[in-house]
Amino acid sequence: MSNGTLEIKAISGHAGPVAGRDTSRDYDVCKLIDVTTCIGCKACEVACLEWNGYPFRETVFDNTYQTMPDLAWNYYNLIRFNEHVAEDGTFSWLMRKDGCMHCADPGCLLACPADGAIVQYANGIVDFNQDNCIGCQYCVTGCPFNIPKFNHETKKVHKCTLCSDRVGAGLEPACIKACPTGCLHFGSKDDMKDLADKRVKQLHEHTSHKSAGVYDPPGVGGTHVIYVLHDIDHPQYYGGLPKDPRVPLLVRIWKGPLKWLGNFAIAAGVIAAATHFVRYGPKKVEEPKKEEVV
């Protein structure tokens, strides 16, 4: 996965800073989302959709600028818009790009029972391989950020790949390339942490955002997507970003000390299912209800 040779040093006909230059991309990648300079333009949403080749979907007006209420199996990148009134009456309009955090200690991977369905690369990217996915959705339970989304038709789970295909070829993720204000950065975790710390220091010294901070939650071993937030004490204001995310205890116990019990349960489950099949025959699949359009 080393892509040092494909690291971009210069781009022809390109004004301004070259994305990713002077940053090391070997092994340990990171996306930095500086929420304090995000304008919610949704260029990242469109770039994500187009790179991944997903079709456009019908959405419904929901009293917000937000494209849809939540991420979807074919919508990995969603800006969450939140109107927030502070205790002193100060109003702010918070826009946070939501998507997979690529945890160093990924709850999804821990919870997943299918061999090879979830891969964590040495560079930090946590990727789903739908060929191996059995559709059990344990990853959904394992994720403290509510990211993986289930496709009811294919019975597979999907989420942001951090553009592992692009990164593998030495490119930055599609969202980074599309971002017009440069609120998205991409590079090594160390470099991004430095950049984030520098920005936080600047916010403390030169703006009214005295509670600014870097969101890189230790409860999941740190993440390969990190945020600069105006208010690090209240990540929940930014559309449900958990304050201290952890892999659910049950998943940890289940996949740790009690794994034998799990295996036993699976075996028991298989036997039960076989018995059920013998007695009642195959299950009828219900068509998923289509969203009603107003």
Next chain:
Amino acid sequence: MTNGWIDIKNTDMMLIMGGNPAENHPCGFKWPVEAKRERNAKMIVVDPRFTRTAAVADKFLQIRAGADIAFLGGMINYALENQRIAKEYLVNYTNASFVIKEGFKLPDDGLYSGYDHDKQTYDKSTWNYEGAGAHQAPSGKASQSGEAPAPPLAPRQAPPPPSLPPNVIYDTSLAHPRCVYQLLKQQYSRYTPEMVERITGIPKDQFREAADMFTSVRKDGDMKKVATIIYAVGWTQHSFGAQIIRAAAMLQLLLGNIGRAGGGVNALRGHSNIQGATDVAGIFDSLPGYLKVPNPTDKDFAAWMTRITPGSSKPKDWDSFNYYSNTPKFAVSFLKSMYGDAATKQNDWAFDYLPKVDREYSWVHIWDDMYQGKVKGVLSFGMNSVAIGPNSQKTINALKKADWLVVCEIYPDETSEFWKSPGISTDDMKNIPTEVYRLPGAGFAEKDGTFVNSARWLQWKWAAVPPPGDCQLDQAILARIFLKVRELYQKEGGKFPDPILNLTWNHLDPNNPSLSELAKELNGRAISDVTDAPTQTTMKAGQQLPGFSWLRDDGSTSCGNWIWCGSWTEAGALTQRRGTDDPSGLGIYPNWAWSWPMNRRVLYNRASCDLNGKPWDPDRRQVWWNEAQKKWLGVDVPDFKPDSAPKDHMGPFIMNPEGVGRLFVPLAGMADGPFPEHYEPFESPVANLFHPQQNTNPVVKKYTSDMDKYGTPDQGFTVICTTYRLTEHYHYWTKNNPMNVQLVPQMFVEIPVELAADLGIKGGEKVKVSSARGTYIAKAMVTRRIKPMTIDGKKVYQIGIPIHQGYRGIQEDAGRESKTLANLLSPTVTDPNAYTPEFKGFLVKLEKA
């Protein structure tokens, strides 16, 4: 923009008002963000709504739509009161010291001197400088540089209009009671923080904080820091829009921010090529390069030149370049470009071929004429006429009376389908005689040519894909229409065939002129050999000219648009350059595309230096005087006479006859006053606090047909409405694109939480917005981003409507939209200077649908 997009990164302070760049210019917005990140620049945002731009601002103030002059006047007052001004700059680079004629009156009662109540216009003769002696110079006199010979005065009946005195009385101590500075102080002393609060709704403490922040760049006489003002159509779309921008320019002159890297007054253009459209005269009262059109009083070419070529007007010890003294060279070269050999000295350069514009022919006026039955047909290219103008129903009704309509578009649009707009039944359609032609046009990615961006760069672009199917390039369609018309004139003669028969049409393929041919024509070439006297260099006949200093008024040069001269030279198309070198680090990128005029990136950059020609800030030096070489040098192209030594005191504002920036605009410069004054929007919920008897702009343009209705609070129209665009959509196009529709699927009305509660409206419910002219229906977006305002003790609500709903599009065709255009609501009332309609701040009522 006086500066450019990239230059914003050099600023220390931003006032963003009358624009929402994060929403409407997200790509350009990287530069304000860069200024914040790299220079700790501060950003102040003033808007009727808490916008996407406000979301990243350091300070946000919610203003009542249309109260902008009150706010800016308050800023001017604050700067003067607290001496946050650039004294040396103000005295030497502006007309602060110029003495104004006796008899000039400030608008304490809402009217400047010279108002004619019957005609609703001003006699502007007192809006002038006091000249030394009683001498009134005839206009059109050449400047001291002696570059332009004065054309002889033609005999005429009417007395010559008043002109600027060549020798202006001035007082650099700024103490003279009638000097501009004193009048300015007097005018804006009324704009106290208390008044600002009562008019704009911005609490005075918040106003003071913002004023203190913005003017802090001149704290303790410091001249190093720079502030910029960034705006867009939120300022222009008022019945006093041009004066709002004037107020901004005055504030910047007071603070010495114009001409400087990171400074300026910066208009953000809302389309990729709207700057280009303006440059080539997309408006009735100018010719390409902003030359003023002839009017019927101009009996011949000389008379026209006399009227539009200014003589310099300055203190006697100062110098003025008065670059517009070269107007005859630009005009003759333009006529040579239009009519070639048919334009000769003997026939007055074919002056008779030019239309003589006798009155206003602005957008709203054209449609009024059509509604009155005077205009019989329209070619609608590159726009959606029904949707973009005010009072859409009037436009639709006007089209019903037209004989024919030609629409060139890439989608079926509202204009070409006006005859089936909502409310027209199948029976009604039978009674609409208008013959409609819909021509399949090519999209922007299917054409080559230039875009001129907000920063005045002419950037060539190449077609990405060919137009699909039968779609044609605009120039191919227009060429065929022209050739057919010419053929008719050839066959049938007609009243006045000469302008059509003699129009230059030298194209390899006359049916489809290439845009590179046109670009070369716009740049201009030598018709016979031309020699530049100072350098003794010669351009041979047929060669592309390197710049407008080569233009001649003897017929030896041809140039379609003088300000673009230098864009396509013998070196090739400079618009196609993509050099990424930026040696100064100021983001000038001198080899990227080409910027008019003469590749200058910051206009008036002489003003970035003190009187001695030394940069105010050595770290951001743009140009400077080199005493050894006796000339101006710079990392940018000096916008100045290159060998004018600082001791000669030539003013940096070389396009003004005064050579200095205008705090006071004399004579005919502005229709509604030499200084901006606060007037209420034409429809306003409150009376003008300065002068209730003169509530609105005294020279505002309004219309009188049965379709031109105006609402008042008494009729129940009590809510202020403003209109705007969204990032996710582009006008009326992207509702045909599933990607954009996905991002914002349905149009909405932004309503304050409190107003929604009063009316029992919940988010997502349908609401009806009505004005005196029409009704708009969409879903409610109930938000805290617009707060109720207190205007002079009275509670006032504002709502906002994105303009993207129409009656053709994915959602419209699927029956998911109400098919009402936002502009069914807006009034046919326009600014008297630029004729821009008042799309911002009109009155409506709101109810559940």
